[in-house]
Amino acid sequence: MLIPRELDDQRFEAIMHEAVGRLPWLCPQWTDHNAHDPGITLLELMAWYKEMQQYQMDQLTPSLRRGLLALAGVCPTPPQPAVCALEAADTQARPAFSRLTSRQEVCFELLEPIMARRTTLERVQIEQEGRATDAADLLSGSMELRPFLFSGQSGSALRLGFSGETGGTLRLWFDVTPPQGAARNPFDAGQDPPRDIAWTFEGAAQVRPLSDETYAFSRSGYVRLAAPVDWPADADGLRWLRLTLIRAGCEEQPRLCGVSDRRYQAAQQQTRARSHWFTMEAGAGQRVTLEDALARTAELAVFLRTAQGLTQLEQYEEENVAKGRTLLLDAQAAAMDGADNVLVVCLDPVRVHDLLFDTVGRPGEELYLNLDGQTVLPQRFRLLCQTLEPDGAVRPAVWHCVDDLYACGPRDRAFTYDPVRETVSFGNGRYGAMVVPGKGSVLVMDLTVSQCGMGNIPADAGLYFEDGGQPAGNTAACGGRDAESLAEAGQRLLRQLCHTGKCLSAGDYEEQARRTPGLRVAAAKALPDYDPQAPVGARGRAMVTVVVIPASEEKRPAPDTRFLAAVARRLGQRRTIGVRTQAIGPxxxxxxxxxxxxxxxxxxxxxxxxxxxxxxxxxxxxxxxxxxxxxxxxxxxxxxxxxxxxxxxxxxxxxxxxxxxxxxxxxxxxxxxxxxxxxxxxxxx
Known part of the structure; x- marks a missing residue:
């Protein structure tokens, strides 16, 4: 175990005592060691300076702590806004980033546009042996059922009836009740679901979902499907989507407690500046369309990327269309290298005076952001600053937020942000580039703020849209958290050191099997040197067999091939070199x-x-x-x-x-x- 060395191990009196004690050997002619002697005064000054240096050397600065944590693979987690789901009561289409406000003036923004609905979910039925039973309470979320195990019998189907036009994309939200017992481990990206569900448009064709966030009803989420144009309607004018279970898997039967086609995601945040990049062809009369809610009312700053760099366009035409706001630009001087060559910065019209700054160009210059105590989301924070280029010209350039300027060079276009003082700090020409002086030389091009942990509001908090006052029901907003401090990150590192990513002991193999992504593992038992296929009494040298039992409602749960393959893959990635592993059922x-x-x-x-x-x-x-x-x-x-x-x-x-x-x-x-x-x-x- 490493023992830290204490550098600040002397006080002023000890330093002076040692220094005065060495004077007879260093300077025998110096005989007056009293406090009135000028030499003693100089020694006292040096002793005070030495004590201060030792104290500073014994301290870990925040930048040093951050660097040491990064060497250990740990970075403080950034702040995150709370997210909730909205139930739109009206059918009005709304663009992304439309703002909502609660009675306590907590601001939310739509993360996705509310499209004018072409189809509407009207009815829900359970079909068993050719007989259909209405489950209308599933639409209101006031009931819970197992759609594929209805009335205690297997083989049932879930039918969803839609009215309206055909074609387009169906976007459905399914509320899934978490099962009791062992919790399901988080899914890995691209992982197969634990069961297979067939999605069939009755009278048309069977399709695969464009995306399935529920992993076949293993958790709550969205399912997106491409609706066919030739989707026929029945006598009541409804078009039916049929869901059947074709492979049940070895775990729980899914339980649904709600389904909706009017649920949209919103985040507790406020976007004050947002940039858009476009790729356009050279020539006059080029059009770009801005579709989000901020762009429709924002103050705009338009820039063209030429062969030399960014240059601001002073003249352009604009008009409001059904999709949003269209700009007509002259892009004859744009760079034609296949990359984005048009930049449009949208500024909140109420906050423009807080998003444009004058600078004097001094080293370490600071700018104050008036954020009303809210937290900046660092992944959405960039500046557009007038920058001195190597050819001597001054042009706008994108500057990024970093944790520490001491890791930057003299030409790195970076800045730091202090969330306590709400200030932006630029470099001094040695650590980070200096900003060019001038009026309006710094423009905030991306800025999103949030209340983070304070934005976790309860359900039905009285949210309403700012552009009309229409109410919108909401689920409980969750997931909002403040930025992790360096002390909290250090504690997280200590917790990680208590767990190993590789398997050494039998307990490690059991722990890794229980943590297999996407599975619900009720029990796991590691058996070193055991091979069930070997003759009686023989030992499987250098082999670890792990017996796993899935969390299931069956009296004798047995893992299927997909379950065992997932556990075996997990063990194979974390086994010790030279050790064979296998996963079996009990x-x-x-x-x-x-x-x-x-x-x-x-x-x-x-x-x-x-x-x-x-x-x-x-x-x-x-x-x-x-x-x-x-x-x-x-x-x-x-x-x-x-x-x-x-x-x-x-x-x-x-x-x-x-x-x-x-x-x-x-x-x-x-x-x-x-x-x-x-x-x-x-x-x-």
């Missing part, structure tokens, strides 16, 4: 129990059977654990009303069970004992 061993009791009359047979079944069930997941006669005896004796256990007998069924002389049932290392039959005889006094 072997269930049937156990019969015979019990003869004497009770006081308050205990019935069913209670005893339930206690035995709870002890001998897959839910306990005692992989490889024997069934001890003494444990079963103690279990029965603890039941309320039992006076005497006259007889208790355990019997293992099948070749995988072995009964000892003491009456215990031993199972294979990958076996799980489960109750097959219980014979209970109760005698009363």
């Amino acid at each position: 072997r269930y061993v049937d156990v019969d129990v015979t019990v003869q009791l004497r009770t006081n009359g308050t205990l019935d047979r069913r209670t005893v059977e339930d206690a035995l079944e709870a002890r001998l069930s897959a839910a306990r997941a005692d992989i490889g654990a024997p069934v001890r006669w003494s444990d079963m005896l103690a279990l029965v004796q603890k039941l309320s009303g039992v006076l005497e256990v006259q007889r208790l007998e355990l019997r293992g069924a099948g070749p995988d069970a072995y009964q000892t002389a003491a009456g215990d049932i031993r199972v294979p290392p990958d076996g799980v004992a489960v109750l097959r039959r219980a014979e209970v005889e109760i005698g009363r006094i």
Whole structure:
């Protein structure tokens, strides 16, 4: 273990005592060591300076702490705005970044446009054996059902009826109730879902979703499908989308508690400046269209990227169209290298005076942002500054926000932001470039602020659109968090050091199996040097076999091939070099129990059977654990009303069970004992 060295180990008195003590050897002619001597005064000044230097050397500055954490692979997490879902009550189309406000003046913005709906979800049905049952309460979110296991029978289908036009993209939100028991691990990008669902437009064709954030109803999210143009309607004018389960998987049956085609995402944020890049052909009369809500009312700054750099366009024409705001530009001088060559900066018209700054060009110049105490989202913060180019010309250039200017060179176009003082700091010409002096030389081109952790508001907070006052119901806003401090990042590093990404012990293999992405693993047992395919008594050298049990509602859950392949892939990525791994399912061993009791009359047979079944069930997941006669005896004796256990007998069924002389049932290392039959005889006094 590394022991930190203390550099600040001397105080002023100790430094002076050591210095004065060395004077007779260094300068024998100096005999007056009292405080009135000018030489002693100089020594006191140097001792004070040495004490200050030692103190500074013993401190870890924030920039040094950040650099050390980065070397360990840990960076403080940035702030994040809260996100909620909106239920639009009207059918009015709205562009992205439309603003909403709550009664407490908490600002939200749409993350996606609300399109004029071509189709509307009208009805929900469950179909079982040709008979359809309405489930209208699923539209209002006031019911919960398992659509593919309706009325206790499998093979049902979920049907969604739509009215309106055909074609376009269907965008549906499904609320999925999380199952009880083991939680599902987060999914990896591109991972296969745990089950397969067929999506069929009745009368048209079966399709695959364009995107499925629910992973086949494993969690709540959006599903997008391309609706066919030739989608026929029934006699009631409805077009039906049919969902059937074609592969159930080995885990839970999905539970739905809501479905909607009017749910849209909004974030607790306020965009004060936003830039748009376009690629245009050279020539006059080129058009660009800005479609978001901010662009329709914003003050614009338009720049053309030429072969030399950015130059601002003073003259352009604009008009408002149905899609948004269209600009007519003269792009004859634009660079034709295939990259974006037109930049349009949209500024909040109310905040323009806070987004344009004059500078004097001094080293380390600072600018104050008036943010009303809100937090800047650093990933959406950039400046457009007048910059001195190598050819001696001054042109606008994009500057980026960094954590520390000491990591920048003299020409790096970077700045830092202090969230406490709400100030932007530029370089001094050695660490980071200096900004050019001038009027209006700094323009904020991207700036989004948020209340972050304070933006987690409850459901139905009274949100309404600012451009009309229409109300919008909302779910609880969650996920908002403030920026992680360096101390919190250090604590996170210490927690990470307690876990290994590679498997060394049997416990590591079990932990990695339980954390397989996208799965619900109820239990895992690592068996070193065990191969179930090897002959009896033989050992699988350099092999680790992991027995996994999925979290399921079945009495004897067994992993399917997709489940085992995911666990095996996880173990293969984290195994030790030279060690083979494999994932297998458990072997269930049937156990019969015979019990003869004497009770006081308050205990019935069913209670005893339930206690035995709870002890001998897959839910306990005692992989490889024997069934001890003494444990079963103690279990029965603890039941309320039992006076005497006259007889208790355990019997293992099948070749995988072995009964000892003491009456215990031993199972294979990958076996799980489960109750097959219980014979209970109760005698009363």
